[in-house]
Amino acid sequence: MRINPRFADKLVKIALNGQAFFTVWILVAIVAVICVKGLPYVNLEFIFSSPVDMGRHGGIFSTIIGTVLLVILSIFVATPLGVGTAIFLTEYTKESVFTKIIRFGVESLAGIPSILYGLFGFIFFVIKLRMGWSLLAGVFTITIMILPTIIRTSEEAIKAVPRNLRIVSYSLSATKWETVTKVVLPSAAPGILTGIMLSIGRAVGETAAVIFTMGSSLRLPTSLMESGRTMAVHFYILAREGISMQKAYATALVLVLSILFINIIAYYIMNRVVSKYS
Amino acid sequence: MNVKIRIEGLKVSFEGKEILKGLSIDVFKNKITGFMGPAGSGKSTLISVINRMIDFEDNAVVEGKVLIDGQNILGDKIDAVQLRRRVGTVFAVPTPLPRSIYDNIGYGPRLKRGNHRRELRTLVVESLKKAFLWDEVKDRLDTSALKLSGGQQQRLCLARTLALTPEIILLDEPCSGLDPISTAKIEEALDELKKDYTIILVSNNTKQIARITDHAAFFYMGTLIEYGPTEKVFTNPSEKHTEDYIQGKFG
Known part of the structure; x- marks a missing residue:
């Protein structure tokens, strides 16, 4: 039929x-x-006052700051590393066993559950390098965790830049580095930014890798060597230990809104870049 | 007539396959020299040796000499990046960089340090005028070059090359994708430009070669078959092969 x-x-x-x-x-x-x-x-007081009594009362200001610091610092460390690796893989080497090994490594890293990053960060940064539970240990761990995403998306974006544009740039007496910075990266910027945005999303929402490395202190972190708590970790602890479901949901709302906010800003930056180079 | 480019025994091979089989040719200063020949004759490869763009081809082996003003540009002491300021190139496919018209023309000059803003502006305007594009874009230098038509884009590419203040301009089938009117504008520009530059025009369009070049070279299978004043090559070719090609019997 x-x-x-x-x-x-x-x-x-x-x-x-x-x-x-x-x-x-x-x-x-x-x-x-x-x-x-x-x-x-959720009100201004909730956002701008610090948690009292394990978070049962008060606000979440220290966890907002903890989140912002962790995410911004991780992105600042991971982006140059990741984009640099992508440039190296696409522009400065030929396809070989060596690049295949790097790519395989990157892909494997991308598939590892975040709890394992947490354990690695705990053993290596917190214990072995004696950083203790600290913002710094958290930043390094999150950096490793988001690197594969940034490398992969940057690599795809760079590869998608037409070969013609590079040839033209070289023919106009540009060196390789000038071609990369003036032609390839601006053209690849939207793709690279997408990777960074995905990474920000992952970092903001991460709990397992953070709790083991940055710890969960409710005090406002004032140096890289101090422990701190992110909103995601705060939410997890509030809900998991039954401290306050109301505060937990309020925290979740702020978390979701901040991700939305980051996305809007990222799109704004992306549009600026795209309109400048088209 | 002064010789600007002297090529001696140039051999190019890719992975053992010989593309150019020992070429020797003199290109004269302030003339338009046409390179013609069927696909695979090696004319584009020859171009890419003169501007050293062949450096970006893996596995290319180059032997022989290319002398520009008596200096071998294949020598170790030559900086290919600097050479490309002296030897500008316009490619077959118009390729504006994704930025404004002004920034496209300014791309090359800005790479050289010490270009002042006002000098750059003059250079951009002059280059656009020389490429016969100025009148069409003078009111919108800040708009994207990608918004120009194909013919305008190719003249933009010519202007961008001129802004390098080169001595030699290589054009690799610059009109292959253009309509007759755009082609005429490019040809008109080239005719003016030869006063100040040495121009090599690669083209499959034998009529175009006959129209605007002073000297014409016919290549076949990586060898130079015939070379001489354009009028002689087209009216009284010494080789049967050249005659057949010009008359369109093959190619």
């Missing part, structure tokens, strides 16, 4: 619509639950 092609077409359309709707619906549902449960407890 043959199905009427028109009917099949309609059926597929309905099915695809349904799938798209389902995906969006899950997202909306999560955000809605967090909003409904968290919104009543």
